[in-house]
Amino acid sequence: MSDNRDIPSKVIKNDPWFGSYADRAEAMRASEIRALFAVASRPEVVSLAGGMPYLDRMPFDELAPLLAKMLKDKGDIAWQYGSAQGDPHLREDVLQIMELENITDAQPDDVIIVNGSQSGLDLITRIMCNPGDSILAEAPNYVGALGVFQSFQVHVVNVLLDENGLIPEAFEQAIIEQRALGHPVKFLYTVPNFHNPAGATMSVERRSKVLEIARKYHVLIVEDNPYGLLSFEGKTYPALRSMDPDNVVYLSSFSKIIAPGMRVAWMVAPPGIRHKLVLANESAILCPSNMSQMTITTYLDNFDWKAQINDYRGMYKERCDTMDAALKKYLPYCSWHKPKGGFYIWLKIPEGLDSRAMLPRAITAKVAYVAGTAFYDNGEGTDHMRLSFCYPKPARITEGIRRLSTVIDAERET
Numbered sequence: 340m341s342d343n344r345d346i347p348s349k350v351i352k353n354d355p356w357f358g359s360y361a362d363r364a365e366a367m368r369a370s371e372i373r374a375l376f377a378v379a380s381r382p383e384v385v386s387l388a389g390g391m392p393y394l395d396r397m398p399f400d401e402l403a404p405l406l407a408k409m410l411k412d413k414g415d416i417a418w419q420y421g422s423a424q425g426d427p428h429l430r431e432d433v434l435q436i437m438e439l440e441n442i443t444d445a446q447p448d449d450v451i452i453v454n455g456s457q458s459g460l461d462l463i464t465r466i467m468c469n470p471g472d473s474i475l476a477e478a479p480n481y482v483g484a485l486g487v488f489q490s491f492q493v494h495v496v497n498v499l500l501d502e503n504g505l506i507p508e509a510f511e512q513a514i515i516e517q518r519a520l521g522h523p524v525k526f527l528y529t530v531p532n533f534h535n536p537a538g539a540t541m542s543v544e545r546r547s548k549v550l551e552i553a554r555k556y557h558v559l560i561v562e563d564n565p566y567g568l569l570s571f572e573g574k575t576y577p578a579l580r581s582m583d584p585d586n587v588v589y590l591s592s593f594s595k596i597i598a599p600g601m602r603v604a605w606m607v608a609p610p611g612i613r614h615k616l617v618l619a620n621e622s623a624i625l626c627p628s629n630m631s632q633m634t635i636t637t638y639l640d641n642f643d644w645k646a647q648i649n650d651y652r653g654m655y656k657e658r659c660d661t662m663d664a665a666l667k668k669y670l671p672y673c674s675w676h677k678p679k680g681g682f683y684i685w686l687k688i689p690e691g692l693d694s695r696a697m698l699p700r701a702i703t704a705k706v707a708y709v710a711g712t713a714f715y716d717n718g719e720g721t722d723h724m725r726l727s728f729c730y731p732k733p734a735r736i737t738e739g740i741r742r743l744s745t746v747i748d749a750e751r752e753t
């Protein structure tokens with residue numbers, strides 16, 4: 340990766356526009372994960388850092404002639420501008436995907452196609468939050484969401500989670516405290532399934548409680564759900580949106596179930612919010628790419644996408660099992676909860692060690708992870724690291740954990 344993040348900071352300080360930037364640009368921070376990307380992608384390094392889906396099982400060879408045909412037959416649409424709300428055909432298709440998580444009442448008009456859920460997070464924050472407003476979010480928090488919230492100068496209030504997801508009492512307490520301080524609480528941001536980075540999944544009982552509290556205090560919920568279909572047991576959980584359509588803005592994405600390169604994701608929102616989201620999408624990008632959306636519909640219409648997702652589930656389960664077994668063998672004194680789906684294990688390292696300080700030594704030992712501090716905006720997280728099992732093959736995962744154990748063992752002895 341070579342973009343401006345790779346430029347040494349002294350060059351950035353000599354920037355002639357230094358001092359001219361808007362406050363929101365000053366609030367932006369480079370993601371620790373992006374900064375790691377260049378090092379972690381060296382072939383000799385086992386990267387347990389990135390959350391890249393493993394795409395080798397996608398039927399790209401079979402897809403290629405169908406895409407060529409699509410461009411030949413419908414090139415006039417694919418190369419053209421389109422609707423700010425997204426391709427109606429794709430909006431129809433995503434209804435079938437959402438049915439798997441009990442969302443059965445949505446109509447194509449309720450759906451907005453966005454440039455990846457990352458863009459969706461930007462849009463919802465843009466339309467809901469003024470600088471200084473509070474939003475509540477699980478801590479640790481998805482690093483990309485933190486980046487968005489920082490850029491809008493939003494105050495992120497950490498709400499505790501455990502292996503069963505967000506703790507409802509902590510959620511209620513946080514609302515009461517923020518209101519007592521006079522801070523408007525604009526929404527709760529939650530990743531209920533196979534959380535990134537914590538791996539936790541919100542129990543069905545807690546889902547009802549969280550929705551009840553949200554209703555009681557009139558707090559909107561932003562449900563970010565890119566991993567929900569990647570459950571290892573084959574069990575899907577009811578989306579919060581399915582349990583309370585009026586109070587939830589739902590986001591999901593093709594990034595983890597098909598491929599992230601198309602940058603196609605979708606949102607479902609109550610009518611007033613949806614209207615603003617479409618306006619915000621239009622103002623940010625005019626319209627999502629027809630080419631990308633039609634690539635996705637060509638795939639969905641011609642392949643057994645449910646079988647593909649099942650195949651991914653099996654593959655990621657095997658990788659998770661491998662990482663869990665390797666951790667038990669090489670790092671038995673660390674602690675973690677084995678996730679029920681998704682891409683990540685959130686590892687607690689022994690007291691007194693600092694995952695961020697240790698990272699250069701891990702890179703020297705040819706293994707990469709993301710330090711826990713990336714998932715907080717207040718310096719917490721030194722006692723954790725996020726380990727991704729999605730991309731490396733099982734043997735590499737085991738080798739990566741072995742290498743990591745040599746680093747942690749050495750740290751414990753010093």
Ligand code: PMP
Nearest residue numbers: 390455456457481535592594604
């Ligand atoms: N939300 C979460 C929780 C994620 O883990 C990710 C990707 N890592 C995203 C959103 C962004 O996904 P997309 O590729 O659709 O922008």
